[in-house]
Each structure stands twice: as structure tokens, then as C-alpha cells.
Amino acid sequence: MRRWTLAEFAERAGGIVRDAPPDATFDGFTTDSRETQSGKLFMAIRGGNADGHAYAPTVLGAGATAVLAERPVSGARIEVENLVDALARFARSVRSEFGGPVIGITGSAGKTTTKEFTATAVGSAGPVLKNPGNRNSEYTSPILWAELEGAHRSVVVEMGMRGFGQIAHLAGLHRPTIGVVTNIGYAHIEKVGSREGIAEAKLELLRSLDPQSGISVVWQEDEYLQRLVYGSPSRVLTFGMGDDADGRLLRYQPLESGGSVIEGTLNGERFEATLPTIGRHNALNATAALLVATATGAPLSAAADGLKDAQIPPMRTQTLGYRGATLLLDAYNASPPSVVYALETLFELPAQRRFAVLGEMRELGEATEEGHRMVGRAVAAMRPDGLVLIGESTRFLADEAIGRGYPSSRLHPMETIADVQDFLATLGEGDAALVKGSRALELERAVPAEARAR
Numbered sequence: 001m002r003r004w005t006l007a008e009f010a011e012r013a014g015g016i017v018r019d020a021p022p023d024a025t026f027d028g029f030t031t032d033s034r035e036t037q038s039g040k041l042f043m044a045i046r047g048g049n050a051d052g053h054a055y056a057p058t059v060l061g062a063g064a065t066a067v068l069a070e071r072p073v074s075g076a077r078i079e080v081e082n083l084v085d086a087l088a089r090f091a092r093s094v095r096s097e098f099g100g101p102v103i104g105i106t107g108s109a110g111k112t113t114t115k116e117f118t119a120t121a122v123g124s125a126g127p128v129l130k131n132p133g134n135r136n137s138e139y140t141s142p143i144l145w146a147e148l149e150g151a152h153r154s155v156v157v158e159m160g161m162r163g164f165g166q167i168a169h170l171a172g173l174h175r176p177t178i179g180v181v182t183n184i185g186y187a188h189i190e191k192v193g194s195r196e197g198i199a200e201a202k203l204e205l206l207r208s209l210d211p212q213s214g215i216s217v218v219w220q221e222d223e224y225l226q227r228l229v230y231g232s233p234s235r236v237l238t239f240g241m242g243d244d245a246d247g248r249l250l251r252y253q254p255l256e257s258g259g260s261v262i263e264g265t266l267n268g269e270r271f272e273a274t275l276p277t278i279g280r281h282n283a284l285n286a287t288a289a290l291l292v293a294t295a296t297g298a299p300l301s302a303a304a305d306g307l308k309d310a311q312i313p314p315m316r317t318q319t320l321g322y323r324g325a326t327l328l329l330d331a332y333n334a335s336p337p338s339v340v341y342a343l344e345t346l347f348e349l350p351a352q353r354r355f356a357v358l359g360e361m362r363e364l365g366e367a368t369e370e371g372h373r374m375v376g377r378a379v380a381a382m383r384p385d386g387l388v389l390i391g392e393s394t395r396f397l398a399d400e401a402i403g404r405g406y407p408s409s410r411l412h413p414m415e416t417i418a419d420v421q422d423f424l425a426t427l428g429e430g431d432a433a434l435v436k437g438s439r440a441l442e443l444e445r446a447v448p449a450e451a452r453a454r
Contacts, residue, residue: 001147003027006066009041009146010078012093013086015068020076026065029143038063043083044070045139084138084169091142091173098148098155101296102174106159106167106205107182108198109338110285111136113277113316114182117289119156120310125298126153133313136160141170154296161201163191171208178292179205179232180217182285184224186335190365199224199231206232215295217288220245237295239288247291252283254348258319258454259308266290266300273304279317279345281338286310315444317345322451324429326351330436331443334361336371340378342436351432353385357420357446359437360391369396376400388412388423391441420446 007022009015026041033042033055042059044052044067056073060066066076070083080086095102103122105115112133119130129152131144136158144157159170171179184199192201206216206228216232218225220240229236239247251263255278262283263272275286286307293303312318313332320327326349330342339358346354356379364371376397379387387410389398394413402408414420420435425448427433437443 001027002149004041004146006041006076006078009090013068013078013080013090015078015080015086017066018072018077018079020066024065024076029068029146030059030064031139033058033062036062040064041066041068041078043068043087043139044073045083046070087139087142088169088173091145092175094145094148095173095175098152100152100154101178102155102157102176103178103180103292103296104157104159104171104174104176104205104208105180105182106161106202107180108185108187108202109335109341110182110281111158111160112332113282113312114180114285114288115156115158116310116312117275117286117307118180118292120306121286121289121293121303122154122156122296122298124293124302124306125296127151128154128156130156131158136170137162138166138169142173159205161191161198162188164197164201165204167201167204168208171205176205176208177210177213178215178217178295179209179234180288180292181205181219181222181228182288183219183222183337184228185337186361186364186367186371187333188363189367190363193365195224195367196227199227203228203231206234209234217291217295219284219288237291239284239291241284247287249283249287252280254278254345256350262286264290266294269300271300271304274308276308276310277312277317278319278348279341280348281341281345282317317342319454320447320451321454322424322427322448325427325431325433326454327424327427327447327451328432328434329444329447330434331359331439331441333439334359334437335364336361336374339375339436342434343375343378343382343384346384346432346434347382349432352430353432355386355388355427355431355433356384357388357424357433357435357437357443358390358394358397359441359443360389360393362393362438362440364393368393372396373400376406377404380404380406384410386410386412388414388420390414390417390420390443391437417441417443417445421448424448 211233214234220238315332
């Protein structure tokens, strides 16, 4: 990241430098007093459980250049009236000086993986700036623009949704030229009331696009396709498996190495690519990335070749080896569609026995029962050799699965992470097990320490 002076940042953010040399510099941001502070600008966020302003002495003592604060604190600081507004103002200022394509990505599942595929595919035509990890909030998303350098030719931004207006806010500061909606599912449904509400919230991205030059990219098989198409003011491109998809996935083949090979067509031109992960849903998201890349002017062949180098974060369809067994770790988060996708991926793995370790799905609000029953129906249809459940809401999943013929003898309700860990330790040669649940459960803690990435 380039170095910024406090004066430069304050001018763009609408703040005032206090008790610090205006030419003092920083080269990054922190939001947690436990992070490395040396040479950073600490953002004093007022949270539900803590107020970052209280940690000003700690971070300044640890080497932070200054604190970005909404009220006076002791020591070097940039004072702003409102932190969210100041960050947005900073981002808009830098964004206004960038003339390349900006790709905004949202969706109920697959955002981060699609972002990585897209950045790699688009990057075949020149350096790309992307937000690291899943930094997609009103605090962490705007500071992406602090990393913009002259060599960057495009920007890829993941946008999270925790309620109405969230994506509109992010789109307003990033001003995307291309918007991607991976799918309409159940994530954060308690914030917007229904899947229709989720579709409306995701449309905030597409509605931000320029009607003349913007491009919307959506999944052809999505139940809310027509809602997205008619709600978008710009040109719409689709990815999927149907004959008339602009980006069409024709073949998906998982590899024993943990990767996969895909083939398809894009506007009539064939492509083949190797992916560093498995899952048909990931293959579709990679197809979306190629659609975006060619829309930015990247050659299809180079974009497809680059997908093999995509940096997929851990715990997202991650394949691990353990004593001759295969663990499919997909425990970053969970929603009904993503659990079904993960189950389908489990059954793509070569194995003598297949087990599903499923934690409850949280943040579903009134859709909690139906969401778990949806997964129960999938379990009954696929019939894994064993089903390990943890979390109170999984009772709906179990009831639905058994009611549809899944053998109760294969069901193993468990109370603790240690119980799950003990179960995984019993896996043997030729077994495969999926581990998936909501982030709050931290099911990755159940994975044996000896398990290694493939």
C-alpha cells in the first residue's frame, strides 16, 4: 500500500488533523487494538460491545501514526464528524480519479470465491486491485481505495449485505461499472424479512450501474432471475448451464488433487480451465468471472488460463487429507443453498463411505425451520452413510430427513465440538466427510490437527 500523509487523508475524508504533524505518514489501517499498529491509522469504531475511542492510548503507544476518531481523544488523531461518512468521502475522492473498470460482486453465497476468480481472470489483462479476504463492510470496503496505484487497470470489490441500504451505500462510493449477483439465497434474511427482500437488497448494486455503459451479470438458473433482469437498468449478461446463457458451463470434472476442470462457451467461443477448487457451484462462479473478464476486454483464453492461480481462501470447499480419508472443509458460513451445494460436492468425491457433519444455520430468522428442512430433503435424497448434527435448529433437518426415509440409525446428534472431533478421528481409508456450519460454530475447530491441504 502507498503511504498517505495525515493531511492528504484528512483533506479527502473531510477531517481535521489534531496533535500530530500533518506530514506524518501511515501505510494501512487497523480496527482492532490487538493488531499490529506500527505506522497504521487506527479507526475508532463504536461497536455494540466496545468503543474504539477507548483504545486510543493503547494503539498510539503501540506505534499507530494516529487515530481516526469521531470525538477528541488524547494524542495524534484525525477528527471527523462521522466515521462511515468520512471513509465514504475518502473512497469517492480516489474513485473519481480512476478510469478503469470497477467490478462489484454480491450474492447470498460465493461472493469471496467469485471475487477471487474474477480478479484472477480480469488480471490477465493487467494489474488488479481487490479487497483482501471478505472486507466488505462500510468500514473495511472504502479503504480499498487507499491501495490504488498507477499500475492498476481494474478494481474488484466484494460487497456485503446486512440490511437494506448497505449495498446502495457501498455502490455509491465504489461506482461499479459491472455488477455481479452470484445468487439470491437466505444469508442475513432476518435483516430484510424474506428472500424477496434479499433480492431487493442485491438489486441495489445493479440499480447503481450506468444505464448506457453498465453491465449486470446474473445466474441464469436463479429463482429470482426475472426480478434481477427487470430491476436492472443496464445490459444484462447471464451465466449458467442453459442453452441461451451468455456464459455457459458445459462440463465440470472434479480431480483427485482437489481441483477441477471445466469447459464451456462464452458468446459462442469455447473455453477450458483448471480450477484450484471443486464444486459445481464454484464452476458456475468461475464462468461468471470469465464473462466479466471478457466484458472488460481481457482475452478469453488468457482469462481462462489464469483461473488456475486463483487464491481461494481457507474453509471454502477446501479439500484436506487425513489418514487416507478426505475432509471437505466448508465451514466459513452456511445457508440452505450453500449446504445443498456442499452436499452435492461431497458426492462428487471418490469415496467408499460419505459422511455429512452439519452445524445449524443461524441468522435465518423466520426461515429457520424451512431452511433446515430444505437441507433435510437434500440429505434424504442423497443418503450419506452418516449424518452428524450439532446445534438446536438441526432438529428440523433431522425430522425432515427421517420423515422422507433417511435411516435414523445413521443419524448422530452431537453436543460439542469435541464430540465432532472424536467422530472425525474415526474416519478411515477411503472415507469422505463434509464439515459445514454457520461461522459462529467455528466447526473448523473439529478438524484434526493432522489434516493437510491437498
